[in-house]
Amino acid sequence: MPETIINIALLFALPFFFLGIINRVKSFWAGRQGPPMMQPLRDFVKLMKKGEVISTTSSFVFRIAPSATFASVIAAGLVVPLAGGRSALSFEADFILFAYLLGIGKFLTIIGALDTGSSFEGMGASREAAFSALVEPAFFMIIGSLGIISGGMTFERLFVIARSGGPAVLVLPLGFIALFIMLLAEGCRVPVDDPNTHLELTMIHEVMVLDNSGPDMGMIMYAAGMKMIIIGALIANLFIPSGIPFWASLGLFVAVEAALAVVIGTVESVMARLRMTHVPQFLLFMTAISVVILSTVVLFISGGIQ
Amino acid sequence: MIQIAIILFGLTMLYVSVTSRLESYVKAIAAQGAILFFLVLLDYGTTNPGNLIFLSFETLAVKAIAIPMFLMYVIRKNGIYREVEPSVTNYSSLAITTAIFAVGFYISYWAAGTVSNMRPFYFGISISTIVTGLFIIISRKKIITHVMGYMMMENGIFLLALSIAREMPFIVALGVLLDIFIAVYLLGLFINKVQDSYSDTHIDSLAKLKD
Numbered sequence: 001m002p003e004t005i006i007n008i009a010l011l012f013a014l015p016f017f018f019l020g021i022i023n024r025v026k027s028f029w030a031g032r033q034g035p036p037m038m039q040p041l042r043d044f045v046k047l048m049k050k051g052e053v054i055s056t057t058s059s060f061v062f063r064i065a066p067s068a069t070f071a072s073v074i075a076a077g078l079v080v081p082l083a084g085g086r087s088a089l090s091f092e093a094d095f096i097l098f099a100y101l102l103g104i105g106k107f108l109t110i111i112g113a114l115d116t117g118s119s120f121e122g123m124g125a126s127r128e129a130a131f132s133a134l135v136e137p138a139f140f141m142i143i144g145s146l147g148i149i150s151g152g153m154t155f156e157r158l159f160v161i162a163r164s165g166g167p168a169v170l171v172l173p174l175g176f177i178a179l180f181i182m183l184l185a186e187g188c189r190v191p192v193d194d195p196n197t198h199l200e201l202t203m204i205h206e207v208m209v210l211d212n213s214g215p216d217m218g219m220i221m222y223a224a225g226m227k228m229i230i231i232g233a234l235i236a237n238l239f240i241p242s243g244i245p246f247w248a249s250l251g252l253f254v255a256v257e258a259a260l261a262v263v264i265g266t267v268e269s270v271m272a273r274l275r276m277t278h279v280p281q282f283l284l285f286m287t288a289i290s291v292v293i294l295s296t297v298v299l300f301i302s303g304g305i306q
Numbered sequence: 307m308i309q310i311a312i313i314l315f316g317l318t319m320l321y322v323s324v325t326s327r328l329e330s331y332v333k334a335i336a337a338q339g340a341i342l343f344f345l346v347l348l349d350y351g352t353t354n355p356g357n358l359i360f361l362s363f364e365t366l367a368v369k370a371i372a373i374p375m376f377l378m379y380v381i382r383k384n385g386i387y388r389e390v391e392p393s394v395t396n397y398s399s400l401a402i403t404t405a406i407f408a409v410g411f412y413i414s415y416w417a418a419g420t421v422s423n424m425r426p427f428y429f430g431i432s433i434s435t436i437v438t439g440l441f442i443i444i445s446r447k448k449i450i451t452h453v454m455g456y457m458m459m460e461n462g463i464f465l466l467a468l469s470i471a472r473e474m475p476f477i478v479a480l481g482v483l484l485d486i487f488i489a490v491y492l493l494g495l496f497i498n499k500v501q502d503s504y505s506d507t508h509i510d511s512l513a514k515l516k517d
Contacts, residue, residue: 170309281324281396288320288404292313295411299426302415 003246007082011074014254015225016041018232018261022189025265040225047218055211057117065112066209066216066223069105073223076101077230081156081237083253084246092153095143099136102186105223106132113208124207127276131192131204134283135185141290142178145171145297159237167300172238174293179235181286183260187228190268192279195224232260308349309427315341315465316407316431319438319458323403326390331454332377338461339370345468365464373457376492381450391447399445403438410434428469435462453491460488 019040027034036042054063078088079098087094110129113121143158149167152158185192188205197203198210209220236256240249274282318334318341325331343365346358381388392399407430414430439459443452 170313173310174313278396281400284397284400284404285320285324288400288407289317291404291408292316292320292411295408295415295430296313296427299411299415299418299430302418302426 003084003086004088006250007084007086008078008088010082010250010253011077011226011229014229014257015222016044018229018257019221019225021258021261022265022268025262026269029266029269040221044218044222047221048215050214052214052216055116058115058211062112062115062211063216065108065115066212066219069108069112070219070223072101072105072108073226073230076105077226079155080230080233081159082233083250085156085160085237085240085242085249087155090154090156095155095158098155099139102227103132103136105227109205109208109220112212116211118211121208121210124204127204128208131185131279131283134280135182135286138178138283138287138290139182141287141294142175145290145293146175148294148297148301160242167297170296170300171293174289174296175238176235178286178289178293179231179238180260180263181282181289183228183231183235184264184267185283185286186231187264188224189228189264191271191274191282194273197273228264229257232257235260308345311341311344311348312428312431312465315461316434319435320400320403320407322442322458323438324396324400326392326396328381328386328388328390328448328450329378331390331451332374332381335377335454335457335461336370336374338458339365339368339374342461342464343370345465349468369461373488373492377450377454380492386448386450390451392445393447394445399441402441406437406441407434410437425469428465432462432465432469435459435465438462453488456491457488 016038020035020037023039024034024037076098079090079094079101081087081090106128110125113125146158147153149171150158150160152160184190188195193204193206195206198206205224209217212220233253236253239256240252244252315338318337322331322334325334343362346361346365380386394402410433411430413433414426417424417429418426436459439455439457439462442455442458446452446455
């Protein structure tokens, strides 16, 4: 029980640190001092105190979309295993619920963007929908391969047994690459999307929230950070060995998330955003890797790899 | 360890099918040569040390260093435009390569059930590499990418030879080494292009004379 409480606390606390570390790493590479580590938290508190401007063309959909998105991301975070390989809620086939909770979040953001009546936001919504559709099959192929190895049907068992299995040595590096691409795509980071630009023509996620302000904007930022923590948790679970004490596992979990933030910050510093026509290729690369993972696992199960 | 090397070999093919710079092709070929070198060292069970020395020298010195350097030299020397110019989009190219990999793995899965003296994981990746190399040859417009596609195909054949028999007779090993054939290709390209570009540079120098 205390483990569950710690995990839920982690889910709520880590997004601020994650965004803070990314910003610090980016400023380190740029040779700047950089914002303080807790700046995302301060931004969040500041936004929560502000009022809101709501366009007269928008309906109730626009008003409920950010909070509902935030809620769906929190729900997804409860299903995913965090420190110690334990998730707050665990039941058969919870990974399907996880994928579609993230899907609901995206759907609400998209209809919220369409509801403003802005053509820019419609464009962003269409891109977001197209790119999410490319990420989803790859995610299920990876989860399916883990399921074949472990025979488990819940997130927790999927990862616990997958780590100890024979083809794990092959699945882990490939799974890391594929999930990292998913993290960049879902977290709307460079090279898929640039969280800093506010040029409508080059944006995917940022353009959809142009009309949001105040507490809604705060929740959108928080939800984006939390989504990265959740997908980072999937990566962390690939690497953290099972059967170690909870506290050690907790430390490793936080360390892996911090390392991921450093890697993301470095990636953002050393490479530019991909051209819009190249983003689908980047995402399809994830699918290609997942096909290789799935094929490898099937070959292994058939006794093909000695 | 060996499996990871083979997986990396497969990943280079996926990367080649989607990247749009000639330099990345050359780097991928060099990486493939290095991976083949490690595979020969780790996995090539032979009784003849001369054979092993020859093969490791060939993979490291020729495949991983000499040919990529010469390719870069040809690209620079002839001022070849650095984009790959595929005739299909990168997106469909990657999709087709993924499908080739899936089919290749399926074939090796099927073959694993019927043929006993074969290692399916090697087999799947090498079959996919050969077919992908062929696909790169037919889908890219430049002559130099054709040569590079052939080079990758040949690396795949080398891997296939390793997959079926751990120990190759010396003569088979020689037959697999099509690098010399490639070298002839490259030299022909080099010499022809030099003649072509002679007039080009000529025109350039005329333009320079004007101002």
